[in-house]
Amino acid sequence: MTDALSTTLAALADPTRRAILARLATGEASVNELAEPFDMTLAAVSKHIKVLESAGLVTRGRQAQYRPCKLEAAPMREVASLVEFYRKFWEQNLDQLDTYLKHLQTPKSDTTN
Amino acid sequence: MTDALSTTLAALADPTRRAILARLATGEASVNELAEPFDMTLAAVSKHIKVLESAGLVTRGRQAQYRPCKLEAAPMREVASLVEFYRKFWEQNLDQLDTYLKHLQTPKSDTTN
DNA sequence: GTAGTATTCAACAAAACAGTTGAATATAGA
DNA sequence: TCTATATTCAACTGTTTTGTTGAATACTAC
Incomplete structure (x- = not known):
């Protein structure tokens, strides 16, 4: 991996x-600020941030005793192109569903559902 | 999770x-066909398929002793909207880089880099 | 230097994951 | 029924992940 x-x-x-x-x-934030909504220790949140940092999704600065975190969305571009490759497949299936639903509405195919 | x-x-x-x-x-395939390129046992590939199936990314049919796998891209839609939300952030950073590079080219700011 | 706040480290435990092996199940065809 | 092929299951192992706790580090302000 x-x-x-x-x-x-x-x-x-x-x-x-x-x-x-x-x-x-919504903007840069300290570890404490980021941890606030979660029901887990600061150390656990710190580890989550480390995971994000290793993935390049977050970078950190230093201001006094704070290490503000900043979003870095760049690595998501690869995710975007991955899913874009498959877009035609789900759209195709939606089209099929659409066709099917339209088919149900035509008077001829009245199979009572 | x-x-x-x-x-x-x-x-x-x-x-x-x-x-x-x-x-x-590229089309439906059996477990054996799917396993062929990998240097791991059939059982391991079977488990990977199960993970994909649990995520709804694959469905399976039944034909004789085969259980053909079929791609289901629908769950990726949610992934697409996740990353779309962040698109502005990476594009913004690209813009900033672009602006920066253009700035380097203007005669006035010739700081030799 | 002491105290206070912010953050991380080290050591640990529980759970999840990825892979293996060997036996089991399901189906096709002679 | 017997055999071959396709696939999965159960049990087991080693590794990774997620979380905890308590101590350590880093910086600020008095």
Whole structure:
């Protein structure tokens, strides 16, 4: 699991970490601020941040005793192109569903559902 | 980690599983066919498929002794909207880089880098 | 230097994960 | 029924992940 994309996806595959990223989308924040909404120790949140940092999704500065975290969305570009590759497949299935639903509405195919 | 998005992302966070999905993008395939490129036992690949199936990324049919796998891209829609939310952030950073590079080219700011 | 706040480290435990092996199940066809 | 092929299950192992606690580090302000 050494590749960057796997690391990024694994980092995103946790609701706590996604919540941290969502918070950072509104601006930089300290570890304490980030930890506040969660029912877990500061050390645990610190570890989550480390995971995000290893994935390149967060960078950190230093201001006095704070180490403010900053969102870095760049690694998500690879995720975007991964899912874009599959877009045609889900859209195709939606089209099929759409066709099916329209088919149900035509008077001819009245199978009572 | 019970939410669907986390399950989807975790399923995608493995190169073997992504390779399986990529193969399935070209059409349905049996477990044996899917396992062929990998240096691991059939049972291991079978487990990977199970993970993909639990995430709803694969469905299976039954034909004779085969259980053909089929790609289901729908769960990726949620991944797409996750990363779309962050698109502005990476594009903004690209813009900043672009601005910076253009700035370097203006005659006035010739600081020799 | 002492006290206070912010953050991380080290050591640990519990759970989840990825892989193996060997036996089991399911189906097809002679 | 017997055999071959396809696939999964159960049990086990080693590794990684997630969380805890208590001590350590880093910086600020008096």
